[in-house]
Amino acid sequence: MYIYVDVVFCVNIIMNTVILLATAWLARISYVWWRVLLASAWGAAYVIGGVVPQLALFYTPVFKVVLSFSIIWAAFGLKTWKALLLQIVIFYIASFILGGAIMGWLFFLYSGDPFTNINKLPLASWTSLACGSILCLLFIVVLTKFVLNRMLRQRTLYQAEVRYKDKCVAFTAMLDTGNALYTILGRRPVVLINQTTVEKIMDDSVVSFMQDCPADRWIESLDVCEDDVWLSRVQIIPYRAVGNNSLLLGFRPDGLVIKTKSGRVETDNVVLGVYQGVLSNNDMYQALLHPAILKV
Structure with a gap:
């Protein structure tokens, strides 16, 4: 049996690069190409x-785990140990998905009983590696975009209802952990809600x-509103948007x-901070909950 070192080296660089790019995408971290390629080459040299x-x-x-740490460190650097451990876990998950995708592709191409003729399975070729890599990336995209995101949304969506005077409206709210809006008076948490709701x-x-009044003129035109009871509950909420400061009407x-x-x-x-637009394009939720609400 002959082993072509140059072929093995190139194949492993490609596979390592695919795995590291998948790791970076799943972990939502930035990267530079030369470091990814350097780490891939280091892993290929180890093989x-x-x-x-x-x-x-x-x-x-033990040494394989040490190698994994060195590859991740070479590709993405060391920011915190917690982040490094997370990247290691994702790195192994992506590795197993890629290996399984390539083996799955080979079994898909094979005709016959794989258990009695296991030695007759087709050898991995450049085509198999390419198809397996594409399947790996597709699996990862589907897993994160559709499955994990759906599970996360289900965990952060809540049924809610708000009362005012003798009326009540039910709606779906999403927990927004980045919501840090508080009123100046009383330091009350602010829940952003659709105007139509x-x-x-x-x-x-x-x-x-x-x-009748444009949303950007609500605050300066409050004297036009004839409902004194509602006006007594109105609060102006300052917030910082991208590039500028602004004011939000709430009650x-x-x-x-x-x-x-x-x-x-x-x-x-x-x-309640009134938002004129639509918070969710598919109307999955109509309000954004302040995290402090659930700690009451």
């Missing part, structure tokens, strides 16, 4: 060393005011109820 019997000591599971509990005069409802797996969370120490 080539396996043909030397005297180096067998360096091919135990909150209008269902407003009096007609307030609805007419919001619909205090009578109460907010969030339904969780452990029970109901009720609070009146909250302000």
Whole structure:
């Protein structure tokens, strides 16, 4: 049996590069190409060393784990140990997916009983490696974009209802861990909610005011609104948008109820920030919850 070192080296560089790029994409980390290629070459050189019997000591599971750490460090650097461990785990997951995708592709091409004729399986070729790499990337995209994201959304979506006067409206809210909006007066957490949703509990005069007046002029035109009770609950919320500071119109409802797996969370120490646009393009949720709400 002949081993072509140059072919093995090139194949491993390609496979290592695919795995490292998948790791970077899954871990949401930036990278530079020369470091990824350098780490891939280092991993490929390690594989080539396996043909030397005297180096067998360096091919135990312990040294393979050490090699994995060195490859990740060479490709992405060391920011924190926690981040490095996460990258190592993702690196192994991507490796197993790529290996399984290539083997799956070979089994897909093979005709016959693979258990009695295992030695007759087709050898890995450049085509098999390319197809396996494409399948690997497709599996990773499907896994993260559709499966994991759907599971995450299900864990962060809550059924809620808000009360004001004698009216109540139910809606779906998403927990926004990046929401750090508080009112200046009373330091109440702010829940951002669609205008069309909150209008269902407003009096007609307030609805007419919001619909007739442009959203960017709501605050300066509050004197036009005829609902004094609602105006007494209005609060102006400063917030920082991209590149500038702005103001958000909000008001205090009578109460907010969030339904969780452990029970109901009720609070009146909250302000609804009215958002004229649409928070979710597919209308999956109509409000963004402040994380402090669930700690009440």
